[in-house]
Amino acid sequence: MNDDEKFDAWLKDVAGDYNRPPATVPREAMWEAIIPSLPVATPVGVSPLRPVHRTRWISLAAAAAVLVVVSYQVGRRNATTEEAAPAVASAPAPRADLALYAKAAEQHLGRADALLTSVRSSGTTGTTDPSLQLWARELLSDTRLLLDSPAASDAARQRLLQDLELTLAQIVQLSAASTPDDQRMVERSLQRGELLTRIRTAVPSNYSGT
Amino acid sequence: MNERELIARAAAGDSEAQRALYDAHVDRVYRLAYRLAGDDDLARDFVQDAFVRAFQRLGEFRGDSALSTWLHAITVSVSLNGLRKVKRLRSREFPLEDAEMIGTTPRRADPDLRQRLHAAIDNLPPGYRTVFVMHDVEGFTHEEIAHSLGIQPGTSKAQLFRARAKLRHALADFAGAWSA
Numbered sequence: 136m137n138d139d140e141k142f143d144a145w146l147k148d149v150a151g152d153y154n155r156p157p158a159t160v161p162r163e164a165m166w167e168a169i170i171p172s173l174p175v176a177t178p179v180g181v182s183p184l185r186p187v188h189r190t191r192w193i194s195l196a197a198a199a200a201v202l203v204v205v206s207y208q209v210g211r212r213n214a215t216t217e218e219a220a221p222a223v224a225s226a227p228a229p230r231a232d233l234a235l236y237a238k239a240a241e242q243h244l245g246r247a248d249a250l251l252t253s254v255r256s257s258g259t260t261g262t263t264d265p266s267l268q269l270w271a272r273e274l275l276s277d278t279r280l281l282l283d284s285p286a287a288s289d290a291a292r293q294r295l296l297q298d299l300e301l302t303l304a305q306i307v308q309l310s311a312a313s314t315p316d317d318q319r320m321v322e323r324s325l326q327r328g329e330l331l332t333r334i335r336t337a338v339p340s341n342y343s344g345t
Numbered sequence: 346m347n348e349r350e351l352i353a354r355a356a357a358g359d360s361e362a363q364r365a366l367y368d369a370h371v372d373r374v375y376r377l378a379y380r381l382a383g384d385d386d387l388a389r390d391f392v393q394d395a396f397v398r399a400f401q402r403l404g405e406f407r408g409d410s411a412l413s414t415w416l417h418a419i420t421v422s423v424s425l426n427g428l429r430k431v432k433r434l435r436s437r438e439f440p441l442e443d444a445e446m447i448g449t450t451p452r453r454a455d456p457d458l459r460q461r462l463h464a465a466i467d468n469l470p471p472g473y474r475t476v477f478v479m480h481d482v483e484g485f486t487h488e489e490i491a492h493s494l495g496i497q498p499g500t501s502k503a504q505l506f507r508a509r510a511k512l513r514h515a516l517a518d519f520a521g522a523w524s525a
Contacts, residue, residue: 138520138521141524145522146462146481149459150462150466150482152463153380154381154383154478156376156379156380157379157385162367162371165371165375165392165393166364166371168389169393169397169400172397172401174356174358174401252390253430255386255387255390256387329393332394336397
């Protein structure tokens with residue numbers, strides 16, 4: 136047996152230590168998180184929703200959606216009379232605009248997924264990492280913009296954005312001086328309602344979140 | 346009830362069939378996700394995400410390959426995308442008390458060497474690392490890897506060969522330790 140073969144044999148012997156999973160698989164905990172996102176039985180005669188084909192124009196539409204959201208907020212801030220703002224906010228959005236808002240929300244949730252995953256993978260230090268807090272602050276601001284926009288007209292999306300807003304607000308309020316209890320509160324908030332799983336279900340798999 | 350019937354019922358929204366499929370495959374899916382992620386929270390996220398996506402697309406599963414292969418493909422895709430999003434792998438720690446072995450290993454690696462090996466595996470290009478983890482760590486065959494990753498078995502073999510070569514190079518300081 137030459138040296139390369141000895142190396143390969145040794146490698147196979149010791150490679151089993153690499154990222155060795157725990158002996159017990161957390162089956163029930165994972166299943167509980169999966170259940171809310173499972174497809175349910177479709178009544179006879181009702182066609183299941185077809186997957187939406189995402190084509191290149193959607194990227195352009197998404198960019199337009201961001202513009203619409205920003206313009207909408209700028210418009211609200213620049214309103215000179217108190218009566219003007221409700222008039223804009225209460226105007227029903229055209230159907231095409233709703234699709235754009237939905238796309239903007241989808242992109243936003245992709246970024247939130249990336250942040251929350253980073254916070255979770257960083258453990259207790261993640262919640263007080265200044266760069267993650269800055270990121271959370273920006274996302275919190277965008278979340279509130281979306282909650283004020285027609286993107287929140289969908290009840291399920293509105294609930295998701297509200298839960299996200301709560302979690303982001305908790306992250307933003309944490310500081311290096313926060314107690315472990317404060318940090319655990321954020322962790323519990325992440326687990327409650329399985330926020331990450333719900334976000335990922337709402338975001339297409341090919342979306343990178345960047 | 347065979348797996349084909351279970352799949353049809355699960356795709357139609359039968360919760361018992363969904364649970365039966367989950368129970369049949371979750372252990373190996375979790376092991377694979379954990380090997381790639383190296384972190385329990387991430388592995389759980391990836392497993393949950395993989396099963397949610399799998400159940401949502403079960404109607405598209407044509408049975409050209411085994412369901413397990415299809416699930417592993419989704420798991421690898423979800424895991425690599427997830428790790429890319431995090432953009433950095435966690436810093437590694439190797440407390441000796443956690444180095445519990447299942448069964449016996451004829452030769453135990455020196456802790457420094459093992460730490461270097463694990464860091465070297467972390468630093469492999471994602472494609473090489475995935476093939477290495479699936480083949481040398483989890484025991485998948487090249488045919489299973491090829492089906493899961495959508496590549497040819499020959500490509501899987503070539504990537505494993507290159508992965509091992511890179512690891513050998515990364516551990517050159519320890520040359521000979523594996524001969525002892």
